[in-house]
Amino acid sequence: MKLTMVIPSYWARESRVGWIQGDTIYDHPIPLDNEGTLSRAIQSVGVLEDKDFQLVILAIPTSKDIEIQVEKKVADIIKSAYTDAGVEVLQFGPSHLKQIHELLISEGKKEYIDLLQLNGYSNIRNLCMFIPHVLGSEVAVLIDDDEVFEDRKFISKTKEFIGTNSTGSNIDAVAGYYLQPDGDYHVKKPYHPWMKYWDQFDNMNKAFDQIIGTEPRLKETPFVFGGNMVIHRRLFTVIPFDPEVPRGEDIDFLMNARMFGYRFYLDDQLSIKHLPPQKTHHTWKQLREDIYRFIYERSKIESQEDVEGMIKVYPEDFDPYPGCFLKNDLNEKIRHSSELLSEEYLAQGDVEGSEEALRNIIISQTDAVPDSSPFQDLCILQKRWQEMMEYTYQEEIRSRIENIVQERKESK
Numbered sequence: 263m264k265l266t267m268v269i270p271s272y273w274a275r276e277s278r279v280g281w282i283q284g285d286t287i288y289d290h291p292i293p294l295d296n297e298g299t300l301s302r303a304i305q306s307v308g309v310l311e312d313k314d315f316q317l318v319i320l321a322i323p324t325s326k327d328i329e330i331q332v333e334k335k336v337a338d339i340i341k342s343a344y345t346d347a348g349v350e351v352l353q354f355g356p357s358h359l360k361q362i363h364e365l366l367i368s369e370g371k372k373e374y375i376d377l378l379q380l381n382g383y384s385n386i387r388n389l390c391m392f393i394p395h396v397l398g399s400e401v402a403v404l405i406d407d408d409e410v411f412e413d414r415k416f417i418s419k420t421k422e423f424i425g426t427n428s429t430g431s432n433i434d435a436v437a438g439y440y441l442q443p444d445g446d447y448h449v450k451k452p453y454h455p456w457m458k459y460w461d462q463f464d465n466m467n468k469a470f471d472q473i474i475g476t477e478p479r480l481k482e483t484p485f486v487f488g489g490n491m492v493i494h495r496r497l498f499t500v501i502p503f504d505p506e507v508p509r510g511e512d513i514d515f516l517m518n519a520r521m522f523g524y525r526f527y528l529d530d531q532l533s534i535k536h537l538p539p540q541k542t543h544h545t546w547k548q549l550r551e552d553i554y555r556f557i558y559e560r561s562k563i564e565s566q567e568d569v570e571g572m573i574k575v576y577p578e579d580f581d582p583y584p585g586c587f588l589k590n591d592l593n594e595k596i597r598h599s600s601e602l603l604s605e606e607y608l609a610q611g612d613v614e615g616s617e618e619a620l621r622n623i624i625i626s627q628t629d630a631v632p633d634s635s636p637f638q639d640l641c642i643l644q645k646r647w648q649e650m651m652e653y654t655y656q657e658e659i660r661s662r663i664e665n666i667v668q669e670r671k672e673s674k
Contacts, residue, residue, distance in 0.1 A: 263421055265315040266394035267403040270386050271300045273332040274324045285324040286381055290408070290539040294331055299408045299537065301339050306410035307347035312417035315403070317347065318393050318667075321355035322380055329356040354393060354667060356380055361666045369659065374650040377502070384503035384511040387488060388647075391498035396654055396663045400425060402498055406489030408538045409440075419532050420492045423480055434497040434524050435516075437483055438490035438532030439474050447474050447533070456602035459595045460549065461586070469583040474530050483528035484580040488512030490534050497524050499655075502647040504640060506632070510555040513584050517559065518640060520575050521566070546603060546618040553596055553622055554630045556587040562636035563588060569641065596626045 274291035275282065292298030300319065307317060321336035323329050333355040344351040363375050378392060379385040387404065394402035401424055403417075413419070423433050439447055448467045457463070466485075473483050488511060501522055507514045516526045541548070566574050577588035587595070600622040607615035654660055 263401060263425065264397075264399045265401040265403060265417070265421065266318060266397050266399040267315055267405055268318045268320060268390040268393055269300075269303060269405045269407050270320040270322055270390065271298070271336055271407045272322045272324070273298075273328070273335060275328055282325070287543075288322075288324065288383070289541055289543075291322075291324050292539075294328065294335055297339075299539070300336065301343045302410060302537075303405070303407045304340065304343040304351065305346040306412075307349055309411050309414055310417050311414045312421075313349045315349060315417060316352060316397060316399075317349050318352045318354055318397075319407075320380070320386060320389060321353060322386060323356065326356075333357060352667060354389070358666050358669065359389075362663055365659075365662060365666070371650075371653065374646075374653070377647060377650050379505075382505055383488075383509055384505040384507055384514075387503040387511055387515070388505075391493060391502075392651070392654075393667055395495065395499060395651055396660050396667060398660070398664070400495050402493045402495075404488060404491040404493070405534070406536075408536065409489055410535045410537060412441075412535050413533060416532070416534070419529065423527070423529065424492050425494045425496075429480065429527065431525065432494075432496065433480075433527055434494040435486075435519060435526045436480075436492040436532065437486040437516075437526055437528045438492070438534060439470070439528065439530075440487055440490060440536035441533050443535070443537055445535075454603075454606065456545075456599050456606055458598070458602065460599035462552070462583075465583040465586045469581075472582070473528050476530075479530050480527050481530075483526050484513075484516075484585060485583055486512045486516045486526055486528075489536070490532065492532075499651040500524075500644070500648050502643060504636075504643065506636065506639065507558055508554050509551050510559070510584075513580075514555075514559055514562075517562065517575060517580070518644070520579070521572055521637075521640070522644065523571070523573055544615060544618070546607070546615055546622060549599065549603065549619070550622050550625060552587075553626050556584070556592055557626060557630040558632055558636060559584070560588045560592055561632050562640065565635040565637040567637060593626060597623050 272288045272291035274293050276295045277293040321333050323332040337353055340351050340353055359380055366374050390404045391402050403420055424436050426433050447470055449463045451463045469485055501519050503511045503515045577585045600619050604616045604619040
C-alpha cells in the first residue's frame with residue numbers, strides 16, 4: 263500500500279511588513295524572518311517506526327510577490343531537517359503548480375486549472391489529495407505543520423483500517439484527532455459571556471467525548487480534523503474539498519463525502535500532538551469566519567435535491583457538533599452572540615470592535631448567504647473533480663506531472 267503524507271506550510275511577509283490588503287488570510291502564517299514550526303514537524307517524523315511513505319511539504323505564500331522567498335525558505339528548512347525525518351521529502355510550491363498549469367493548457371485542458379490552486383484552505387487540501395494521486399498512492403495522509411508525532415506506531419495505525427471493509431462497508435476515510443499541549447483531547451478556551459449562545463467549544467467537547475472517549479475503537483464520526491486525516495484513493499479521486507467554504511473545510515468535506523455515500527470513521531487510537539501558535543485575529547473576525555462557514559453549510563444541506571446515487575443528510579446527522587450550528591436557530595445564535603460580544607467590546611472602550619461585532623448580524627443576513635445553490639454547485643464541482651482526476655491518471659499525463667512534483671527533491 264503506497265502512502266503519501268502531505269503537510270501544508272503557510273508563510274507570510276516579514277514581520278516588519280506584516281499583512282497587506284489583498285494577502286490571503288490564514289490562521290497563523292509564519293513571517294519569513296521567523297523559523298516557524300515546520301522544522302519541528304519534519305524532525306518529529308523520525309520517531310515513526312514505519313517510514314515506508316513519501317513526505318510532501320506544500321510551500322504556501324500569502325501573496326504572489328513572496329513566492330520565490332517562500333519556496334527558498336521551505337527548501338532550506340527541508341534541507342536542514344530531513345535527515346532527522348529519515349524519509350524522502352519532496353517540496354511542492356507555486357513554481358511546480360505553474361508548470362502543471364502550463365502542461366494542462368498545452369494539452370487543451372485549461373478548464374481544470376481552477377481546481378488546482380495554492381490559495382485558500384480548501385484548494386490546499388485538494389492539492390493534499392491531488393499530489394498523492396499523481397504519485398500513484400493509494401492513501402493520502404493529511405497533517406499540519408504545527409503538529410508533532412509522538413506515537414511511534416502512527417503510520418501503522420493509518421494503514422490498519424483504510425481500504426478495508428472491516429466494519430461491513432468500505433473504509434475510505436479515517437479521522438484521527440488532536441492532543442492539546444497538556445496531552446488531553448478537550449478544547450480548553452476561557453469562557454466569555456458572549457459564548458452563552460455561541461456554545462461552540464462546549465459542543466465540540468461533548469462530541470469529542472461521545473466519539474473519541476467511547477468504544478469501539480473505530481466508529482462513524484460527525485467531525486474530522488483536517489490535520490489528522492487518512493483518505494483512500496477511492497474517495498479522494500471522487501470527492502473534493504469545496505473551495506466556497508472559507509474555513510472548516512475538513513468537516514465540510516465530511517459532509518460532501520456523506521452526501522455521496524462515503525463514511526468517515528474516527529480511530530480513537532490515532533492521535534497527534536497539536537501545538538499551534540497563538541491566533542492573532544480579533545474575536546469578532548473569528549466569529550465572522552464561523553458565520554460564513556455555518557451559513558454556507560446550512561444552505562448546502564437545505565438546498566439538497568433528490569439525485570440518484572446521493573444520500574440526503576440532515577443537521578441532526580452531525581450532532582452534537584457541528585450539527586448545533588446547522589439548524590433553524592443559527593441566525594438567533596448569531597444575533598444574541600454578536601450583541602453580547604458588542605457589549606463586551608464597548609465595556610473595554612473598543613468602539614470599532616463593538617461595531618464590527620454588530621455588523622456580523624447584517625453579514626449573516628446578506629453577504630454570508632450564498633447567491634446560488636451550494637448543493638447544485640457541489641454536484642457540478644464533484645463531476646469536474648472526478649473527470650480531472652481520471653484524466654491526470656492516464657499514464658502519459660500522470661508521468662509528466664509526477665516528474666514535476668519530483669523536481670528538486672531532498673532525500674537521504
